[in-house]
Amino acid sequence: MGEHILPGNPPVELTLRRSSRARRISLRVSRLDGRVTLTLPQGVRSAAALDFARSKEDWLRAQLQAQPQMTAVAMGAxxxxxxxxxxxxxxxxxxxxxxxxxxxxxxxxxxxxxxxxxxxxxxxxxxxxxxxxxxxxxxxxxxxxxxxxxxxxxxxxxxxxxxxxxxxxxxxxxxxxxxxxxxxxxxxxxxxxxxxxxxxxxxxxxxxxxxxxxxxxxxxxxxxxxxxxx
Missing domain, CATH: 3.30.2010.10 (Metalloproteases ("zincins"), catalytic domain)
Structure with a gap:
């Protein structure tokens, strides 16, 4: 469904995904790369999902802050x-x-x-x-x-x-x-x-x-x- 931005400092990029199997709106932060996925059931408006994400902003930013930083493999690393x-x-x-x-x-x-x-x-x-x-x-x-x-x-x-x-x-x-x-x-x-x-x-x-x-x-x-x- 595309990318959306949750405003703030810093802004958070959200990937919206609609699922026929989802029964409720859910927010997931990948432990692998920190990608944030907002999943919503069929029939639920994108605006409602974004409102849900905004209501969970404190939790979301805490999860992102706890993510391990990516390390580029290079000399000295x-x-x-x-x-x-x-x-x-x-x-x-x-x-x-x-x-x-x-x-x-x-x-x-x-x-x-x-x-x-x-x-x-x-x-x-x-x-x-x-x-x-x-x-x-x-x-x-x-x-x-x-x-x-x-x-x-x-x-x-x-x-x-x-x-x-x-x-x-x-x-x-x-x-x-x-x-x-x-x-x-x-x-x-x-x-x-x-x-x-x-x-x-x-x-x-x-x-x-x-x-x-x-x-x-x-x-x-x-x-x-x-x-x-x-």
């Missing part, structure tokens, strides 16, 4: 790798070097983001393939392939033909979080659901999975605050 923040510095050689608190990236400064993204994807594939191999062997069920994507709605998935998909951003989380997601998706090779039988497989593959699962629920969206593209 800090980015987590395997759960630890590392400062991006120039590399003297020709390859990316991971140190305890630093991440040395070669080449011109304006190409840091794209080079670092490619390196992170390669590292993520290595770690996720190793974890998937380990859990698939323990489960006694092979998988067909691994695909990496930059998904926002899920951290992984398992298709009916045994294809595993993961978000490459998992490499920025602590290793136990990546391992939990791998165990979770491999467990779907045995149970394509979230039944008690499925969670029993997850618990057997990765005892103590509740902690990493909770971390993803509470903090996983922070991994999307790092922007690799303009």
């Amino acid at each position: 800090e980015i987590p790798v395997e759960g630890r923040l590392r400062r991006i510095i120039p590399a003297t050689g020709r390859r990316v070097v991971l140190a305890e608190n630093e991440l040395a990236v070669p080449g011109a400064a304006d190409g840091v983001a794209i080079r670092l993204q490619a390196w992170l994807k390669t590292l993520a594939r290595d770690r996720l393939a190793a974890a998937s191999d380990r859990y698939a062997q323990a489960l006694g069920r092979p998988y067909a392939r691994i695909t990496l994507r930059d998904t926002r709605s899920r951290w992984g998935s398992c298709s009916s033909n045994g294809g595993l998909m993961y978000s490459w951003r998992l490499i920025m989380a602590a290793p136990e979080v990546l391992d939990y997601v791998a165990a979770h998706e491999v467990a779907h090779l045995a149970e394509m659901n979230h039944s008690p039988a499925f969670w029993a497989h997850v618990a057997r593959l990765y005892p103590g999975y509740e902690g990493p699962r909770r971390w993803l629920r509470d903090h996983g969206s922070d991994l999307h605050r790092y922007r690799f593209e303009d």
